[in-house]
Amino acid sequence: xxxxxxxxxxxxxxxxxxxxxxxxxxxxxxxxxxxxxxxxxxxxxxxxxxxxxxxxxxxxxxxxxxxxxxxxxxxxxxxxxxxxxxxxxxxxxxxxxxxxxxxxxxxxxxxxxxxxxxxxxxxxxxxxxxxxxxxxxxxxxxxxxxxxxxxxxxxxxxxxxxxxxxxxxxxxx
Amino acid sequence: xxxxxxxxxxxxxxxxxxxxxxxxxxxxxxxxxxxxxxxxxxxxxxxxxxxxxxxxxxxxxxxxxxxxxxxxxxxxxxxxxxxxxxxxxxxxxxxxxxxxxxxxxxxxxxxxxxxxxxxxxxxxxxxxxxxxxxxxxxxxxxxxxxxxxxxxxxxxxxxxxxxxxxxxxxxxxxxxxxxxxxxxxxxxxxxxxxxxxxxxxxxxxxxxxxxxxxxxxxxxxxxxxxxxxxxxxxxxxxxxxxxxxxxxxxxxxxxxxxxxxxxxxxxxxxxxxxxxxxxxxxxxxxxxxxxxxxxxxxxxxxxxxxxxxxxxxxxxxxxxxxxxxxxxxxxxxxxxxxxxxxxxxxxxxxxxxxxxxxxxxxxxxxxxxxxxxxxxxxxxxxxxxxxxxxxxxxxxxxxxxxxxxxxxxxxxxxxxxxxxxxxxxxxxxxxxxxxxxxxxxxxxxxxxxxxxxxxxxxxxxxxxxxxxxxxxxxxxxxxxxxxxxxxxxxxxxxxxxxxxxxxxxxxxxxxxxxxxxxxxxxxxxxxxxxxxxxxxxxxxxxxxxxxxxxxxxxxxxxxxxxxxxxxxxxxxxxxxxxxxxxxxxxxxxxxxxxxxxxxxxxxxxxxxxxxxxxxxxxxxxxxxx
Numbered sequence: 052x053x054x055x056x057x058x059x060x061x062x063x064x065x066x067x068x069x070x071x072x073x074x075x076x077x078x079x080x081x082x083x084x085x086x087x088x089x090x091x092x093x094x095x096x097x098x099x100x101x102x103x104x105x106x107x108x109x110x111x112x113x114x115x116x117x118x119x120x121x122x123x124x125x126x127x128x129x130x131x132x133x134x135x136x137x138x139x140x141x142x143x144x145x146x147x148x149x150x151x152x153x154x155x156x157x158x159x160x161x162x163x164x165x166x167x168x169x170x171x172x173x174x175x176x177x178x179x180x181x182x183x184x185x186x187x188x189x190x191x192x193x194x195x196x197x198x199x200x201x202x203x204x205x206x207x208x209x210x211x212x213x214x215x216x217x218x219x220x221x222x223x224x
Numbered sequence: 225x226x227x228x229x230x231x232x233x234x235x236x237x238x239x240x241x242x243x244x245x246x247x248x249x250x251x252x253x254x255x256x257x258x259x260x261x262x263x264x265x266x267x268x269x270x271x272x273x274x275x276x277x278x279x280x281x282x283x284x285x286x287x288x289x290x291x292x293x294x295x296x297x298x299x300x301x302x303x304x305x306x307x308x309x310x311x312x313x314x315x316x317x318x319x320x321x322x323x324x325x326x327x328x329x330x331x332x333x334x335x336x337x338x339x340x341x342x343x344x345x346x347x348x349x350x351x352x353x354x355x356x357x358x359x360x361x362x363x364x365x366x367x368x369x370x371x372x373x374x375x376x377x378x379x380x381x382x383x384x385x386x387x388x389x390x391x392x393x394x395x396x397x398x399x400x401x402x403x404x405x406x407x408x409x410x411x412x413x414x415x416x417x418x419x420x421x422x423x424x425x426x427x428x429x430x431x432x433x434x435x436x437x438x439x440x441x442x443x444x445x446x447x448x449x450x451x452x453x454x455x456x457x458x459x460x461x462x463x464x465x466x467x468x469x470x471x472x473x474x475x476x477x478x479x480x481x482x483x484x485x486x487x488x489x490x491x492x493x494x495x496x497x498x499x500x501x502x503x504x505x506x507x508x509x510x511x512x513x514x515x516x517x518x519x520x521x522x523x524x525x526x527x528x529x530x531x532x533x534x535x536x537x538x539x540x541x542x543x544x545x546x547x548x549x550x551x552x553x554x555x556x557x558x559x560x561x562x563x564x565x566x567x568x569x570x571x572x573x574x575x576x577x578x579x580x581x582x583x584x585x586x587x588x589x590x591x592x593x594x595x596x597x598x599x600x601x602x603x604x605x606x607x608x609x610x611x612x613x614x615x616x617x618x619x620x621x622x623x624x625x626x627x628x629x630x631x632x633x634x635x636x637x638x639x640x641x642x643x644x645x646x647x648x649x650x651x652x653x654x655x656x657x658x659x660x661x662x663x664x665x666x667x668x669x670x671x672x673x674x675x676x677x678x679x680x681x682x683x684x685x686x687x688x689x690x691x692x693x694x695x696x697x698x699x700x701x702x703x704x705x706x707x708x709x710x711x712x713x714x715x716x717x718x719x720x721x722x723x724x725x726x727x728x729x730x731x732x733x734x735x736x737x738x739x740x741x742x743x744x745x746x747x748x749x750x751x752x753x754x755x756x757x758x759x760x761x762x763x764x765x766x767x768x769x770x771x772x773x774x775x776x777x778x779x780x781x782x783x784x785x786x787x788x789x790x791x792x793x794x795x796x797x798x799x800x801x802x803x804x805x806x807x808x809x810x811x812x813x814x815x816x817x818x819x820x821x822x823x824x825x826x827x828x829x830x831x832x833x834x835x836x837x838x839x840x841x842x843x844x845x846x847x848x849x
Contacts, residue, residue, distance in 0.1 A: 063837040080450075084446075084613065085835060086832060086833060087615055089405065089605060089705065092375070093607040094774075097819070098829075101829045103705070107702075110641075110643070113642070
């Protein structure tokens with residue numbers, strides 16, 4: 052058994068940042084149906100252990116490929132690029148980020164205007180889509196640029212998480 | 225002439241080959257056992273026709289009493305009669321104060337910080353108390369099904385953390401049952417309703433039991449139940465409704481002194497009867513006069529609804545949260561299932577219907593539905609329905625993390641991640657020459673260590689001398705399909721395998737379980753050796769059968785003739801070994817056969833993976849995109 056196959060190969064998908072989400076979801080379920088430990092509840096210990104390893108791998112692979120950010124990080128990893136902990140980023144990008152943070156704080160201070168928050172999130176989603184498109188392009192042409200774009204994606208994703216937290220707070224979840 | 229037999233495809237297993245399997249609902253207030261018999265899953269009654277076993281264990285001078293007979297003594301002998309032990313499972317002695325109960329027991333701490341309850345016949349842990357309940361039910365099933373059980377599925381609240389799950393599994397081990405799987409209660413309910421064969425879509429399971437509330441959102445797709453999100457409150461249940469009524473009675477009566485334990489118990493029992501009566505009646509007359517508390521009057525439905533409104537609201541709030549976590553819209557949810565005795569309360573049904581915008585399913589007995597679902601799943605897992613395609617994919621109910629500098633919790637695996645799963649996190653040393661590192665494993669969503677549940681602390685020793693920050697310590701979290709965690713750590717930069725010792729914070733160590741098992745043998749008439757022999761034979765029989773089936777299915781396709789023969793010979797050898805009396809030799813033989821079949825197991829798994837992706841290649845996939 053080869054646990055070193057890349058995550059795309061596990062699902063029989065082409066190594067491409069643009070993943071067919073429906074197909075990935077289908078393949079994920081088909082695979083789990085075959086390898087999940089429950090299928091081997093009455094099996095030998097060896098089968099149980101293998102099933103556990105496979106099911107874990109399939110879960111990890113699915114989580115990595117399903118969401119844009121981990122998928123992007125994984126694409127870099129396949130090309131031998133590991134992310135840095137404190138990357139140098141262009142000052143203009145960082146200024147933009149500070150701006151966006153402030154916008155979010157203002158929404159919170161304004162007793163939480165939900166409409167404003169909604170348009171903020173839409174803006175973020177748009178920005179994420181733009182960075183993703185750029186990333187896909189840069190991946191084969193300019194790996195350094197692709198790496199930088201992942202850092203941008205990380206920042207934007209964190210902002211989205213903060214926006215969701217704020218929404219939860221405002222809606223009293 | 226024999227009548228024509230009609231069997232479903234998956235049930236065509238020869239009757240004498242059918243395995244005995246059961247589903248166990250180990251509840252806070254009541255416990256049940258169910259089994260699939262002649263294609264029908266049903267709860268099994270005791271000799272007197274009672275299905276529900278009160279989860280009450282009394283330690284009397286004459287022996288241990290479980291169930292109704294123990295319950296009747298709960299008021300008179302409260303110190304030695306353990307009720308609602310589920311609330312204590314996996315809890316530390318310092319957690320007891322936060323449980324919000326006035327627990328009448330005398331507690332002492334065991335070495336691992338697990339509470340021990342002092343009774344007339346010595347001190348017992350919650351795990352041992354639960355094992356008594358399990359044993360009673362398993363004995364009932366063995367008697368009904370005419371033989372020992374091959375395996376059981378035990379249900380747990382979806383919200384149970386690692387320590388609580390581990391404690392449940394420990395109890396099963398003590399009771400000597402083979403656990404096929406810990407199953408989340410809401411998932412069991414969905415199975416019981418047969419929703420696995422229904423239309424695809426999202427299902428919400430609202431489970432309000434005696435002591436816990438769970439909300440789960442499941443998605444059914446291609447015969448796979450995926451748990452999308454779980455939420456709830458492990459300290460919210462029908463008992464709180466009783467307390468609300470009891471509080472109201474005390475208020476009405478004008479009784480001002482603090483209540484003694486016995487007073488409270490009597491009051492709670494009366495309150496419970498009032499609550500149950502209010503399900504079918506708009507108003508209940510009360511004439512309470514006991515232990516100095518006096519009240520004559522009536523409680524109507526409207527007042528009751530008001531009393532419990534904050535509790536029901538809290539549950540609806542948890543529903544909103546779970547719907548959000550699952551990333552679905554209310555409109556996507558096409559079935560809502562009610563589970564747990566407390567969902568008989570009309571106000572609960574109304575509020576749930578109101579929030580989800582559809583009439584919830586409640587035509588099955590809400591007390592039995594979990595056990596029935598567990599029985600269905602046990603029947604599949606034990607191998608009685610080899611063609612059944614149903615599969616459950618579970619998620620981690622609460623985030624797992626580690627303590628970092630400043631008393632902060634860092635998440636390693638976040639909640640609602642599909643399990644089984646593993647994740648590695650890297651840490652480094654902060655002092656020159658640091659030889660050891662304390663690793664503190666946590667579970668929970670909060671940022672501060674103090675607000676999370678402490679699962680285990682262990683020390684990683686033998687880190688080679690290096691400057692601060694040079695060591696790379698990889699901490700690996702593994703979560704199995706039952707949601708149980710194991711943690712290991714090693715230093716990676718030098719390749720040095722450092723030693724690791726995991727001490728469960730509130731669990732039992734393997735040694736403790738072994739010694740408890742031994743102690744229970746001393747009481748039992750059964751000889752420990754005899755039991756070991758029996759267990760070894762059961763295990764060897766299981767492996768022989770599993771391997772035999774696997775060979776019949778895939779042997780010819782995957783192995784060379786000589787390999788098949790070698791394995792068959794090994795099987796025969798173990799078979800004859802099992803006829804002997806040496807349990808150590810049998811266990812060893814089983815282990816050897818397992819290892820001999822490792823390559824075959826691996827080939828089968830690869831074939832299964834190929835089958836899942838059968839007929840597909842990358843070009844084809846390209847076209848679909």
